[in-house]
Amino acid sequence: MPHIVFNKYNKQLVTPSKKDDVTFNFQAKSYNFTQKERNTEYKISVTKDNKEFLLTLKTKDENYLLKADKVTRITPVQLIKDSLNSYVSSVEGNIIFSNTQDSSLKVKPDQEHLKDIDYFINDFKTDKEIQIEIGFGSGRHLLHQAKENPNIQFIGLEIHTPSIEQLLKQVKIQELDNILVVNYDARLFMEFINSNKVGRIFVHFPVPWDKKPHRRIYSNDFINEALRVLKLDGNLELRTDSRKYFEYCTDLLTNLNTGRITIDINKDLAISSKYEDRWKKQGKNIYDVVLSCNQIDEDINLDYDFSFNEDIEFDEIIKTLSTKAIVKDDYFIHVEDIFVIENEKNSGLIQITFGSFDRPLSKYILIKDKKAKYFQDLPLPTSANMKAHNKLKEMLA
Ligand SMILES: C[S@@+](CC[C@H](N)C(=O)[O-])C[C@H]1O[C@@H](n2cnc3c(N)ncnc32)[C@H](O)[C@@H]1O
Structure with missing residues (x-):
């Protein structure tokens, strides 16, 4: 990930301020919450191209290490690089190491095809059939499918940023208009697609x-969610070289009380991925397990109110929070850390992990002017997240 190590800075960051199209909204300093000895850490809120995210600043020996915050994911990676450079230039830091120089990409990724998760909650509509590829990697299969099926709307899910940027370049070069790409964990994504x-x-x-x-x-949850979004006779298609994964999935699928399953060994597809080529050269078997959907599901409701009550006293609330997780039957809440905004009274960030046990969500709650909100996007409207939110609302009241 891009980062900069610098020392000796000459100026303090002023917030709010703007430099080279990057807005610095606030800087928050670690609060002694976990009681563990640690160096001071800062979270810096930045906005670039209308996207707000956090940077992390840590002291490292005599130096400062500046990088993107892990919880607030953002693409394209160039936004992070620009923000890191603007920060160091704002404080007039002396750079010792940086891997944030402009990449030599000749074709800039086409942002029209890269969508935030909010887009799928609020704006996504299509009359076309949807097909989804999970973990498209080099993108060979997804690009092939999109070229062959112009009347299908493809959605590619990936969590590896360089793969996303590589695919977006190809989408542009090949002038494809039926691929949307999301940088999101596929296990969570499908909850936003209509049944x-x-x-x-x-x-x-x-x-x-x-x-x-x-x-x-x-997992069972993933398969059930896949069956909900699949049309009647739609398919969930696994292709793997791993005998163990094949057996694990077959076991899950044969325990369902719905669906049809087809298994193939060493089936040829029109396009072969990088991984497939490698395994075939090694003489490994390739397993296909296809689950066909034979049910029609009810639609989902994505309109859950994730707001908090008003009149929240940040300075008082943080004294009541504990590092011990709250664990209930079907959800949990763990307060991970707290950061206090500098130069602003009674405001800061609470870092939490919460929701269901197998799909926990990490987020910040931003409290400012006695109002609380989730930093960046809202939690997914899953039942575990709704229950956790109600508990959080009580905790912040
Ligand atoms: C072994 S690679 C296979 C790539 C490609 N499908 C192929 O056949 O060449 C697995 C890919 O899945 C992606 N991945 C892993 N977990 C994921 C998740 N939870 N959501 C979306 N993508 C994921 C990884 O980043 C990686 O690119």
């Missing part, structure tokens, strides 16, 4: 996570 809309969901060569099975894409 019975999707013709095919491709999961090709997912990471098998032999040692961390909870990180796998396939």
Whole structure:
């Protein structure tokens, strides 16, 4: 990830302020919440191209390390690089190391095709059939499908930013207008798609996570959500070289009380991915497991009110918070950290992880002017998140 190490800065950051199209909204300093010895850490709120996110500033030996905050994800990565450079230039820092120089990409990624999750909650509409590829990697399969099927709206999901940028370049070069790309965990994404809309969901060569099975894409929740978004006779299509992953998924699918399952070994597809080429050269078997949907589901309601009560005293609230997680049967809340906004009274960020146990969500709650809101986008309207939000509302009252 892009970062800059610098020392000796000559100026304090003034907030709010603007430099080179980057707005610095506020700077918040770590509060001694976890009681662990640690160096001072800052969260800096920046806005660039109408997108607000956080940077992290840490002391490292005699130096300062500046990078993007892990919880507030943002693409394209150039936004982060520009913000890091503007910060260091604002404080007149002396750069010791930087990997934020302009990339030599000849074709700039086409942002028209890269969408935030909010777009899918508020604006996404299509009369076309939808097909989704999860973890498209190099994008060979997704690009091939989009070229062959101009009447289908494709959605590509990836969490690896360089793969996203590489795909967006190709979308532009090949002038494709039927691919939308989202930088989002596929296990969470489908909750935003209306029921019975999707013709095919491709999961090709997912990471098998032999040692961390909870990180796998396939789970009971994922399969049920896939069945909800799939049209009648739509398919959830797994292709894998991992015998263990194949057996794990077949086991989950054969325990369903709905759907039809088809299994193939070493089936040829019109396009072969980078991973597939590698496994085939090694003489490995390739397994296909297709689940066909034979049910019609009710539509979902995405309009949940994730607001907080008014008149919140940040300085008082943080004294009542504990590092101990609140664990209920079907959700949890863990307050991870607290940051106090400098030069503004009674305001700051509370960093929390919450929601369901197998799909926890990390977010900041920003409290300013006695009002609280989730920083960046709202939580997904899942039942665990709604319950956790109600509890948070009580805690911040
Ligand atoms: C082994 S690669 C396979 C890439 C591609 N499908 C192929 O066949 O070449 C797995 C891809 O899934 C992506 N991935 C892993 N977990 C994911 C998740 N939860 N949501 C979206 N993408 C994910 C990874 O970033 C990686 O690019």
